[in-house]
Amino acid sequence: MRQIRAIACLMVLLLVGAFTAALAAEQPANSTTADLTPAELHRLGERIYREGILSDGTPLRGFIRGDVPVDSTVFSCANCHTRSGLGSLEGQVASPPVNGPNLFKPRYLYADFVKNTISASRGKSRPATAIRPAYTDETLAAALLAGVSATGRDFAPIMPRYDLGNRDMQILISYLKNLSSQVSPGITDTTMHLATIVTDDVSATDRAALLAPLQTLVSINEQRKTQRKDQRFAKMFRMLDNAYYRDLSISTWELKGEPETWPAQLEAYYRKEPVFAILSGISHRSWQPIHEFCERHQLPDLFPVTDLPVISDTDWYTMYASRGYYGEGETAARYVASQDEPVKKRRLLQIVLQSEQGKALAAGFDAAWKESGSPGSVKTIMFAASTPPDAKQLKALFAAHKPTTVLIWGGEQLLTSLRQLSGMKKLPRIYLSGRALEKNLSEIPENLREKVLLTYPFRLPEDEKAYRGFADVLLMSRQKIKDDQRITSRTFSAVHMFLQGLKELKLDFYRDTLLDQISMRPDQYLPDFERYSFGPGQRYASKGCYLVQLGSGPKPRLIKRSDWVVF
């Protein structure tokens, strides 16, 4: 008996020894990152987390499903667990939160403390048991290397098992500890602070059209607060479990003067009131200075009313409803390129008014034309925005270049010369921007309409009524605002998407989470644009644009000539 006990004790000792040795092997020595400044440590950690690039610049390697090797420039942590680390749910795969506050404390079934309390009889209660203990540096390292959770359970086979050395492990763990660990600025115990932006080139009517839905949002939110106190609704609100509880404050940041001065004005507003996000906003100038300000401050900027967005594949913080005039130019290029005609005989003449509008249309056209392999020759002629070409000049250009297709990028300034073209015989096919001429489409002469194709970035008017009605009922009915520029309805869409994000944000008040959550919404059917569609990292919700022709009469019908998305 004594012998057996001795053997058992020896075994225990051996096991403890083996465990300690294993832990020591995995324990990252602190000295491995001692040479790094905190800022450098953060930068390297962010690069592993977001891009899957190790501290020495090589790709992070791992295995999924046992034996499928992956290099993690496509299997970075952020890819599934999202940029903010709060995780995602796609199909049958749940990627749990991996930010510091979630990893390094026990995990309960609900995020909400109240729900995790089990009530016993007569008011006595006890906290629920955790479903996973807090991670330590050691158990987290084991999770990343071997795919074993802190509970001892194996992760799903699609969670990569990563090949991380001590130094990179320590860099990554240090990054995770700080990831989404501080509530973002703009949130207090009672209030979520937001702002909207209006520039001084916007008329008083248009300004009012933007502010009306935002005011309605604030007042509806006020009503919820009152209703919540009512016993009958209390449970429902508990179930919603979310940010609606806070008051919403929406400041209006007015920008005056030239765009070069906007950054300083924005900085001053932001110093005074560091808001959680910018909600909608309006300018007829390029959105670029505001976009760049928001990138600098990592400040979400949700669906401003602009047709001059910044086009970028990598910028993160501004979400646009569409690609604006640039997108119309792209669609025109793709449509022309897809037409069945001999490339050798295809001669394009692009006439560009040097306004922000004209330049954006031409930039979109040029980029997409190049992507299509430049199937035909293009001659581009510029005109100052203040001196658009008259009919005589247009005719001379047509005679000199003998184009098969003409693109004329500009706005209302073109109408006079277009009217004068109407008598001309043997006109080439002419492409114009439907958004730029939206209010004046009926002024395009009837005998020209057969030759004119318009890019039209919105749902066709005959299909639009139902969606406008929806917005009217929800937000605009109480405020009779004159709006023929799609400002109220586009702001309504911004509010709708903001609420969609807020609902999922719950109490995780991190700016990146708001953006991550909006990115993961299913397609939305809202006023103006045919469809808003989303996806991680996508920043232009409406991807399509029709090509239309005008019917006859003083109120011409728009006739679809293309699909919503043109390749």
Next chain:
Amino acid sequence: MNRLLQWILPALLLTVCCGLPNQASAAAKTYQRSQQQYQLPDVTLVNQDGKRVRLKNIIDTNKPVVVDFIFGTCTTICPVLSAGFINLQNRLGADAAKVHLVSITIDPENDNPKVLKEYLKRYRAKPGWDFFTGSRKDIDLVMNSFGAYIPNKMSHYAVTFIHAPKSTHWIKLYGIMSSTEFMEEVRKVGL
């Protein structure tokens, strides 16, 4: 009590230490295999080079064809499916072009040829793996004909289809395969 603990503790520790690796290595088959017949629509899709190709001409070749549904900005399942594709190509080496890997987007609004091309480049795809987009209507028809209609791309699941040359049926593989399993499945159709 103390004596009991003296015995139970080492026993538990032993189980924990020896039991776990066994569990991990004995991973069960995590996908379902079935034989199916599909009526595919006569639609034209657009590949990563902007070239329009009839679906019929993509499928009816003398090579085995493997089809999956993914999208360019997908974060969870598509990278796993695509890692499977690229790994298959790597394992086949010089024979990679003997099987045609076909990915069809379920996000045709965002996935234009440029996005498709960049996606393939990111995975270092070799010739023989093509990525297709098309009009939403056509893509929906294709998904429906495979019984894999996914109305919301965020509720996307892993399914792969394999077609042997001239065959009247398809092999449907539902779930995520290891690279060995995937290789075996492709070999079975006559690679």
